[in-house]
Amino acid sequence: MGLVTYRTHDLPQRDRFPYWQELANGSYVPALLRSDRQEDFRGAMRILLLGEVLISLVVHDPLEVIRTERMVRRTDAGLCVLSLSLAGRGGLSYGDRSSVHEVGEMCFYDSSRPIRAWREGGPGRSLVLQFPRAWPGLPRDFVPELAGVTLDARCGVGGLLAAHLSRVIRDAPDYTEAEEQTVARMSLDLVAATLAYQMDQADALTPETARRVLLRRIDDFIERRLGDPELTPAVVAAAHHISLRYLHRLFQERGGPSVAALIRRSRLERCRRDLADPRMSHHSLAAIAARWGLTDRAAFSRLFRSAYGLPPGEYRRACARGEQCADFHIPGHE
Numbered sequence: 211m212g213l214v215t216y217r218t219h220d221l222p223q224r225d226r227f228p229y230w231q232e233l234a235n236g237s238y239v240p241a242l243l244r245s246d247r248q249e250d251f252r253g254a255m256r257i258l259l260l261g262e263v264l265i266s267l268v269v270h271d272p273l274e275v276i277r278t279e280r281m282v283r284r285t286d287a288g289l290c291v292l293s294l295s296l297a298g299r300g301g302l303s304y305g306d307r308s309s310v311h312e313v314g315e316m317c318f319y320d321s322s323r324p325i326r327a328w329r330e331g332g333p334g335r336s337l338v339l340q341f342p343r344a345w346p347g348l349p350r351d352f353v354p355e356l357a358g359v360t361l362d363a364r365c366g367v368g369g370l371l372a373a374h375l376s377r378v379i380r381d382a383p384d385y386t387e388a389e390e391q392t393v394a395r396m397s398l399d400l401v402a403a404t405l406a407y408q409m410d411q412a413d414a415l416t417p418e419t420a421r422r423v424l425l426r427r428i429d430d431f432i433e434r435r436l437g438d439p440e441l442t443p444a445v446v447a448a449a450h451h452i453s454l455r456y457l458h459r460l461f462q463e464r465g466g467p468s469v470a471a472l473i474r475r476s477r478l479e480r481c482r483r484d485l486a487d488p489r490m491s492h493h494s495l496a497a498i499a500a501r502w503g504l505t506d507r508a509a510f511s512r513l514f515r516s517a518y519g520l521p522p523g524e525y526r527r528a529c530a531r532g533e534q535c536a537d538f539h540i541p542g543h544e
Contacts, residue, residue: 212259214258215254216233216254217255218253218254219252227243230243234275238291238340239287239289239291241275241281242281243273244273244274245273251270252271255268256382262394265337265375268334269297273329274327279324282321282324286321289321290319293327294315294339295311296335297333298330298332300317300327302317302326305358307357307359309358314362314363315360315363316404317358318357318358318361347419349405349406349414367400367407370426378393399422399423399426400423424450425461428457431450432472433476436480436503474513478517481514484501495522510522
């Protein structure tokens with residue numbers, strides 16, 4: 211399906227809320243919608259459908275969502291929903307549980323029980339992930355234990371999930387079919403891990419899910435520490451309480467670059483972006499290299515030329531002349 215955008219803004223005012231109701235019920239778990247702004251309701255959705263996994267960015271006026279017992283009996287599609295709040299204040303009632311979620315928090319529920327969800331104040335903004343309850347990587351007891359509970363998305367594995375969903379929506383137009391499958395799997399892996407850590411049951415994850423989540427945590431660790439010149443494979447392994455040998459094996463089994471090669475390539479790519487950015491033109495080559503952990507200027511120049519075909523200074527001047535700098539690369543260094 212790819213990424214599809216829907217919006218009410220271009221419709222006549224009287225048609226906006228009915229359109230939103232139809233759109234929401236066609237995309238998510240069916241429910242009744244109410245709003246005190248039905249006469250001029252404004253909302254927009256960006257939806258990415260990845261097989262049975264749906265990821266969306268939703269922006270809308272204050273809204274109440276009600277799923278009744280009757281609706282559950284008629285339309286339980288066996289779905290789970292996780293919603294991450296990016297703006298606005300909301301709440302959820304699920305069975306005998308009630309919770310309030312602020313920005314940076316997530317609510318989680320499934321379609322087997324009635325719910326009441328709401329957004330108040332200004333426009334709400336959320337990232338929503340919907341997936342089958344029967345997904346085999348999700349331990350069955352997690353859903354009844356955590357449905358209706360507020361989850362933290364500001365740190366830990368929950369923070370990884372939040373960053374992942376934001377990246378997915380941002381990068382969706384560029385995904386190949388194979389990449390979409392990988393994205394769907396990683397999304398579900400991170401959901402399972404978020405719930406497992408909330409339950410203090412990380413050992414309940416399947417070995418495959420645990421390994422993929424560990425690799426994602428390692429990638430994130432490397433990404434956030436590229437500016438540290440002391441970042442090495444040994445540091446990465448120690449930070450994740452694994453042996454250096456096991457770290458190398460994880461990367462070998464995944465395919466692609468080694469740990470050291472990933473660190474080097476990522477640093478060079480950040481340098482390349484800075485050199486192409488006019489806002490960074492007052493920074494010296496050495497300062498840019500050091501910003502990303504490359505403190506040996508001669509080594510930086512040699513590595514950069516090997517990767518992009520030009521020395522750093524010439525690359526910066528080519529960009530200043532308006533040439534397509536992103537096209538400069540040597541095969542095998544993309």
